[in-house]
Every structure is written in structure tokens, then in C-alpha cells.
Amino acid sequence: MGMSEATEQAxxxxxxxxxxxxxxxxxxxxxxxxxxxxxxxxxxVDVAAQVGITHAGVLHHxxxxxxxxxxxxxxxxxxxxxxxxxxxxxxxxxxxxxxVTTARLNADRRGIVQAYAVLTGESVTDGxxxxxxxxxxxxxxxxxxxxxxxxxxxxxxxxxxxxxxERAAGSVIALxxxxxxxxxxxxxxxxxxxxxxFAIESILTATLGSTVExxxx
Amino acid sequence: MGMSEATEQAxxxxxxxxxxxxxxxxxxxxxxxxxxxxxxxxxxVDVAAQVGITHAGVLHHxxxxxxxxxxxxxxxxxxxxxxxxxxxxxxxxxxxxxxVTTARLNADRRGIVQAYAVLTGESVTDGxxxxxxxxxxxxxxxxxxxxxxxxxxxxxxxxxxxxxxERAAGSVIALxxxxxxxxxxxxxxxxxxxxxxFAIESILTATLGSTVExxxx
DNA sequence: CCACACTTACTTACTGGTTAGTAAGCCAGT
DNA sequence: ACTGGCTTACTAACCAGTAAGTAAGTGTGG
Numbered sequence: 154m155g156m157s158e159a160t161e162q163a164x165x166x167x168x169x170x171x172x173x174x175x176x177x178x179x180x181x182x183x184x185x186x187x188x189x190x191x192x193x194x195x196x197x198v199d200v201a202a203q204v205g206i207t208h209a210g211v212l213h214h215x216x217x218x219x220x221x222x223x224x225x226x227x228x229x230x231x232x233x234x235x236x237x238x239x240x241x242x243x244x245x246x247x248x249x250x251x252x253v254t255t256a257r258l259n260a261d262r263r264g265i266v267q268a269y270a271v272l273t274g275e276s277v278t279d280g281x282x283x284x285x286x287x288x289x290x291x292x293x294x295x296x297x298x299x300x301x302x303x304x305x306x307x308x309x310x311x312x313x314x315x316x317x318x319e320r321a322a323g324s325v326i327a328l329x330x331x332x333x334x335x336x337x338x339x340x341x342x343x344x345x346x347x348x349x350x351f352a353i354e355s356i357l358t359a360t361l362g363s364t365v366e367x368x369x370x
Numbered sequence: 371m372g373m374s375e376a377t378e379q380a381x382x383x384x385x386x387x388x389x390x391x392x393x394x395x396x397x398x399x400x401x402x403x404x405x406x407x408x409x410x411x412x413x414x415v416d417v418a419a420q421v422g423i424t425h426a427g428v429l430h431h432x433x434x435x436x437x438x439x440x441x442x443x444x445x446x447x448x449x450x451x452x453x454x455x456x457x458x459x460x461x462x463x464x465x466x467x468x469x470v471t472t473a474r475l476n477a478d479r480r481g482i483v484q485a486y487a488v489l490t491g492e493s494v495t496d497g498x499x500x501x502x503x504x505x506x507x508x509x510x511x512x513x514x515x516x517x518x519x520x521x522x523x524x525x526x527x528x529x530x531x532x533x534x535x536e537r538a539a540g541s542v543i544a545l546x547x548x549x550x551x552x553x554x555x556x557x558x559x560x561x562x563x564x565x566x567x568f569a570i571e572s573i574l575t576a577t578l579g580s581t582v583e584x585x586x587x
Numbered sequence: 588c589c590a591c592a593c594t595t596a597c598t599t600a601c602t603g604g605t606t607a608g609t610a611a612g613c614c615a616g617t
Numbered sequence: 618a619c620t621g622g623c624t625t626a627c628t629a630a631c632c633a634g635t636a637a638g639t640a641a642g643t644g645t646g647g
Binding site: 189190191193194267270271273274275276277278279284287288291292295320321323324326327328329330331332334335337338339342343347348351352354355356358359360 | 406407408410411484487488490491492493494495496501504505508509512537538540541543544545546547548549551552554555556559560564565568569571572573575576577
């Protein structure tokens with residue numbers, strides 16, 4: 154086996170970072186900045202300083218602050234599912250296991266949770282550039298989760314009242330977002346993973362009419 | 371709201387609005403502005419314009435933008451409980467009835483819900499002036515709600531596992547906050563009152579081990 | 588193997604805008 | 618006459634975005 158496992162351009166000392174690499178650096182920095190200061194309050198100068206360039210350099214790569222935000226949001230999505238081997242969001246009980254696992258991982262990724270919470274909160278302001286992204290994201294998640302609920306109900310021969318799966322899905326999402334908020338403000342008061350597991354189990358148990366347990370993944 | 375220049379509380383001789391009245395006007399305006407634009411993005415000029423004065427006039431009354439925010443938060447608390455005759459937060463099942471009632475009322479008070487959501491989200495940014503207020507608020511709410519859970523459990527002779535009441539309380543709060551967010555971004559996708567009732571019932575049912583129904587108030 | 592053309596990744600400098608906060612003065616009402 | 622409520626005028630800071638220039642690469646033809 155060779156000792157060079159790097160897939161990058163090999164031997165020559167890269168004086169200049171590649172475009173792709175630099176963009177990733179900036180995205181990571183922007184995630185930190187928007188997470189810790191918010192979108193409006195976090196400036197391009199802040200972002201640029203973190204990668205050692207000027208704010209005009211950031212604009213060279215991303216065109217505008219709005220576009221940078223968009224890419225940050227997509228970047229978060231990529232990071233969010235990168236621990237899944239299958240790269241595919243699972244269904245049925247596996248989906249809920251995945252949600253709890255994500256919560257457990259998130260407890261060690263404060264920055265990204267904070268960015269998500271801040272941007273989601275900010276997005277309900279008038280004309281915010283992230284609002285449609287967040288709304289769309291909620292909509293997709295509600296669809297996926299409610300389908301998983303239907304799957305579980307079918308498995309257990311439970312007939313759900315009309316709209317019950319959607320209500321449960323919305324509740325699960327709300328739960329996770331709300332718990333993250335409380336955890337961010339007081340990490341000692343809330344055990345993110347445990348609280349998430351408890352709450353999702355509660356929703357599922359009440360919805361399906363029989364005890365549901367989410368076993369460790 | 372719209373009590374205009376007819377401000378005679380006892381003495382009808384005042385043409386100029388009283389200090390207290392003017393401050394209330396500004397607080398209401400600030401709630402709207404911070405709600406629709408956020409704290410950082412919402413400016414004193416915006417607030418001042420809504421009451422027909424300049425931003426320096428606002429500073430005359432409140433000293434600084436931070437102090438204005440603090441008073442806005444307290445103002446919200448006052449509005450929030452003003453529909454309670456007893457002015458006292460109830461316990462046991464009445465507490466949960468109150469929460470659902472509040473959700474139903476909130477569906478017609480978008481502005482105040484938005485202000486709360488925006489400020490709560492913003493508050494997790496570093497050094498935000500509202501963060502301690504929000505953290506304290508969460509802490510108080512968790513205490514009140516978990517006590518109500520304990521009361522219900524005692525009523526029904528249910529022995530709760532350690533920390534279960536607190537977990538349930540945190541879940542209920544998370545639920546309400548998260549649902550508000552989804553509702554703000556897409557009011558048609560979520561029925562705020564109905565979803566809140568459903569979700570709280572689910573948590574209580576799962577926690578107490580027997581069906582819980584929250585009847586109309 | 589090198590020279591020239593071109594591209595990339597920035598920087599510096601600036602524009603036009605917005606911000607919170609301050610200071611001083613005007614004026615109505617008591 | 619004096620106080621409280623406000624305005625006008627200003628400051629100093631900060632912002633996103635643009636323009637133009639520069640240095641360091643890359644590709645290509647000879």
C-alpha cells in the first residue's frame with residue numbers, strides 16, 4: 154500500500170488552495186459566523202477574516218451574501234446526512250432511529266445546531282432570504298415523517314384518523330426544533346438525545362395506541 | 371392597539387399624550403417591528419415612524435435599543451396573561467387547558483407570535499441581549515409545567531420515573547415553540563390550536579400511561 | 588523549454604447606504 | 618418660568634457591493 158492516500162494533486166506543494174477547497178473553507182466559516190451572530194448581524198468581513206482574506210475575496214467566490222447563505226444551507230444538509238452510509242433517508246422505524254441518532258450527534262456539533270436554530274428563527278422575518286428554504290424543508294420533512302408514521306401504522310394494523318400522520322409528523326419536527334432551542338440556551342437543563350427519544354416515543358405511542366420504543370442504533 | 375388621543379384617564383385636560391401612554395405606543399410598535407424584522411434588523415427609525423416621531427424621540431423614552439427590547443419582552447408577558455381573569459397561572463389540567471387556549475388565541479395574534487419566535491431564535495446568538503431573558507423564561511415554564519405534570523400523576527396514582535416530569539415539560543414547551551415556527555412559515559400546513567392540543571395530549575398520555583383529553587375551555 | 592495569452596484569486600479603495608447614539612435647542616402645557 | 622417631549626443636526630461606525638489593479642498560476646504554440 155502506498156503512503157499517499159490523498160486524492161488531491163499529488164507531490165507539488167499547492168501554493169494556492171484550489172477553488173473547491175477555498176469555497177469549503179468559506180462555507181465552514183460562514184456557518185460559524187451566521188450561527189454565532191445570525192445572518193444579518195454576521196458580516197462578510199467576519200467570514201473573510203476567519204479564512205484570512207478580505208470580504209471582497211468572499212464575494213469573488215460567492216457573488217453575494219444571499220448566495221453565500223443559500224450555499225451554507227445546502228452545505229448543512231450535506232453535513233447532516235453524511236453519517237448515513239446509504240446517503241438515503243430511511244423509512245418506517247429506521248427514520249425515527251435516524252432522527253434520534255442525529256440528535257445524539259448534534260449534541261457534539263453545537264455550531265451547526267446553533268446556525269440552524271438562528272437561521273430558522275430569523276427566517277420568519279419579512280422577506281428573509283432563507284424563508285422559502287426553511288418552509289420547503291419543513292414541508293419535505295413533514296412528508297417524509299408522516300409517511301414513516303403511516304408505514305408504522307400499517308405494520309401494526311392501526312387505522313389512523315384523517316390527518317393524524319401529518320399532525321404527528323409536524324409534532325415530531327416541532328419537538329426537535331424546540332428542544333434544540335432549549336438545549337442551546339441551557340445545555341444542562343436538557344439532554345438533547347434523551348429528550349428527543351422520549352418525545353418521539355411519546356408522539357408515536359399516542360398516535361399508534363401502543364407502546365413504541367426506539368432502540369439504540 | 372388603537373386608543374388614540376382620547377387618553378383621559380382622570381383629567382381630560384391633557385392634550386399631549388402622557389408619558390405612560392406614549393411608552394405603550396412605542397412598545398406596541400417595537401413589538402411589531404422586532405417581530406417582522408428581528409431585533410438587529412429592525413431599527414429605531416422603523417419603530418419611531420410607526421408612532422409618528424423620530425428615532426431620537428424613542429431614545430428619549432427608553433435610553434437605548436437594548437433597554438427598549440427588555441421592555442418589549444416584559445410587555446409581551448403582560449399581554450400574554452391579560453386574558454386570564456385570575457392573573458395567576460393555573461396548575462394541573464387547567465395549565466394545559468390554558469396552553470391550548472393560548473395557542474388558539476395566538477392563531478389570531480400573528481404579530482406577537484412572530485416577535486416571540488424571532489427573538490427566541492435570535493437569542494441563541496452570542497451575547498444577544500435577550501438570551502438570559504429567554505433562558506430564564508424557559509426555566510420558569512419548565513418548572514411550572516413539570517409541577518402540573520406531577521399533580522396530574524398524583525391525581526391518577528401514577529408513579530413517574532425520575533426526571534420524567536421535567537422531560538415532559540421540556541417536550542411540551544418545545545412542541546409549542548416548534549409548531550409556532552412551522553405555522554408562521556406556512557399557516558395552511560399547520561392548525562396551531564389543533565396541533566398543540568394533539569401534541570400535548572400525546573405527551574401527557576404517554577407520560578401518564580392512560581388516555582388524556584384536553585376538553586375545550 | 589520557453590514565451591505569450593489567458594484565467595484565477597485575490598487586494599485596495601471607494602460608493603452609497605444604514606445604524607445607534609448624542610447634543611442642543613424649540614415649544615407646548617402647567 | 619420651567620419642565621418634559623420632542624426635533625434637527627450631527628457623528629462615528631459599519632455594511633454590502635463594485636471597480637480596478639496585481640500577482641500567481643495555467644494552457645498553448647513554437
